Amino acid sequence: MLPLQRNHILFATLLVFIFITLYHLLPQTQETTLHSTTHNENEAAAKRLKNPELHVLLPTTIGDVNLCKTMLSAKAMGYPEPVILGWGDTFDTWYLLAGGSHLAKISRVLEYLESMSPEQEDDLVLMMDAFDIWFQLPPETLIERYYSINEKADKRISERMGKAAEVENIKQTIIFGAGKRCAPNQLHSIACYPVPASPVPDDIYGANTDTIMGHNPHTSHRQRYLNSGYIIGPVKDMREMFRTAWDIVQNWPTPSPDDNGSGSMDLVYHASDQSVFAIVFGQQEYQREVLRRRHSSSWTWQHKKTSPVNKIEGTVIQDILNPAFTHEKMEALEGRSYEYGIGLDYFSDLGHQTANSEKDSMWMRYDDSPDVFLDKTRGxxxxxxxxxxxxxxxxxxDMKMYDETTLLPNKRNWEHVNLYTHLCMGTIPVMAHFNSPGQKAAREYYWPLFWVQQYGKWIVENSERLGRGRMGATAWKKDEQPQFLDWDTLCPAEYSEELYRGSDLALS
Known part of the structure; x- marks a missing residue:
């Protein structure tokens, strides 16, 4: 063979090799250009909005002194007038949780979201439990942290999903609370096993982290699972997610073919809203793994076809899409099916769930010296x-973005009042969520530690005069005129002894 011919053959071979290499390195998708264009458009829309409108939704059928504590804390911190959903409705099915009222957190919120105008699509909606959450920081901090949490989550999504995150425009826009148990869902279900590992440091409880060693088998776990005590996101995304949740409720098979024999799956876990949202989250995470693998290049397929080994309650999950143990199956689908932009408040920046976490938090003073501060944490x-x-x-x-002396009594700074603190995360949450079954009483014995208690009566009597708005809430129902419920209607005189104790523990 002539040298010239040999060179031509070698050159042609090299070109073929380069072409094949580039082909395999590209993500295996037929619509890269289309998706990239969409991504650029959506990315611009995903930027922070300046001063977005905030809607606070409180699903409840009846009044309660603890509803008044929630509302009083919201008013003290400058939140907009809350909207009560389901007021006066009756739920009395004896074999369902709270008579079935928990599912109204889905249906009634969906009705409200579907009533909102096109101009409100980018407004933020905060749906929260009405009886066991207190605000201790204002909406400015809530909104700043909402965006900050999403930005950090988007970076983690990009690292985990690689090219798929960019091509499919996977972004986080909805945030749920985070807890330590996948409950009430069964662990082999789609709500639990596909859930990603927690980004919280894996030594937060020392060598006990993610083991059963602790006050109970769950207290040393990192926050990883969905808790529906509070949900925040833009109207358009929340509406889509709530529609899916309601579809699950309406089409739930009973008995469930995936139940482990205990019957706990029946009737959507006996009408648990949290179980439904956990299913939506689990389905999303399953399909995200499908997308990650689909967009992995053929060149790196053998190295990327499985995600990092994960565990659930100590049981190893070698393959999220097909665990070795008996599990509820899901079909791998094309495109962005089941993508809702859901993520969790892993680091308790927005709120802290006390369930399995009672000893993770304390009321602290930030004018204490480090030695005194640490000494208190050991109590x-x-x-x-x-x-x-x-x-x-x-x-x-993010707590110094505004003049806090306009919120706090006697022109105090944050350093001069008690602040509910998540010790393990080193954070001061916007909200405290007393959802632990053993800590419902905390709403009584912690109330004197919160400065709002001491000044509650003054806030009620002077709010409107000072331009902070009327005291009360708007009851909203589909196809009816909104009804304003004033403070005396929601919080009658018999609640006063508990609401306005006059204790100065929070300020001394």
Whole structure:
């Protein structure tokens, strides 16, 4: 063979090799250009909005002194007038949770979302439990953290999903609370096993982290699972997610073919809204793994075809899409099916769920010296099973975006009032969520530690005069005129002794 011919053959071979290499390195999708264009358009829309409108939704059928505490804390912190959904409705099915009223957190919220105008598509909606959450920070901090959490989550999504995150425009826009158990869902179900690992440091409880060693088998777990005590996101995305949740409720098979024999899956886990939202989240995460693999290049397929080994309650999950143990199956679908932009408040920046986490938090003063501060964290019967304080003893910058002296009594600063603090995360949550079955009483014995209690009566009597709006809430029902419920209607005189105790523990 002539040298020239040999060179031509070698050159042609090299070109073929380069072509094949590039082909295999490209993600295996037929619509890269189309998706990229859509991504650029959506990316612009995903940027922070300046001063977005915030809607606070409280699903409840009746009044309660704890509803008044929630509303009083919201008014003290400058939140908009809340909207009550389901007021006066009757739910009395004896074999369902709270008579079936928990599912109204889906149906009634969906009705409200579907009533909102096109101009409100980008407004933020905060849906929250009405009886066991207190606000301790204002909406400015809530909104700042909402965007910050999503931005950090988008980076994690990009790292985990690679090219798929960009091509399919996977972004986080809806945030749920985070907890330590996948409950009430069964662990082999789609709601639990596809859930990604927690980004919380894996030594937060020392060597006990993610083991059953602790105050109970769950207290040393990192926050990883969905809790529906509060949900925040833009109207358009929340509406789509709530529609899916309601479809699950309406089409739930009973008995469920995937039940483990206990019957707990029946009737949507006996009408648990959290179980439904956990299913939506689990389905999303399953399909995200499908997308990740689909967009992995053929060249790296053998290395990327399985996600990192995960565990659930100590059981190893080698393959999220097909665990070795008996599990509820799901079909791998094309495109962005089941993508809702859902993520969790892993680090308790928005709120802290006390379930399985009672010893993770305390009311702290930030004018204490570090030595005094640390000494306090060792009290309240905390022991070696509990985390150590992970903060820097300082008020974070997102609590200094405004003049807090306009919110706090006697022109105080944040350093001069008690602040509910997540010790393990080193964070001061916007909300405290007393959802632990053993801590419902905390709403009574913690109330004097919150400065709002001492000044509650003054807030009620002076709010409207000071231009902070009327005291009360709007009851909204589909196809009916909204009805304003004033403070005296919602919080009658018999609640006063509990609401306005006059204790100065929070300010002394």
């Amino acid at each position: 309240d019967n905390r022991n070696d099973f509990d985390c150590e304080y992970q903060g820097d003893y300082k008020i974070p910058s």
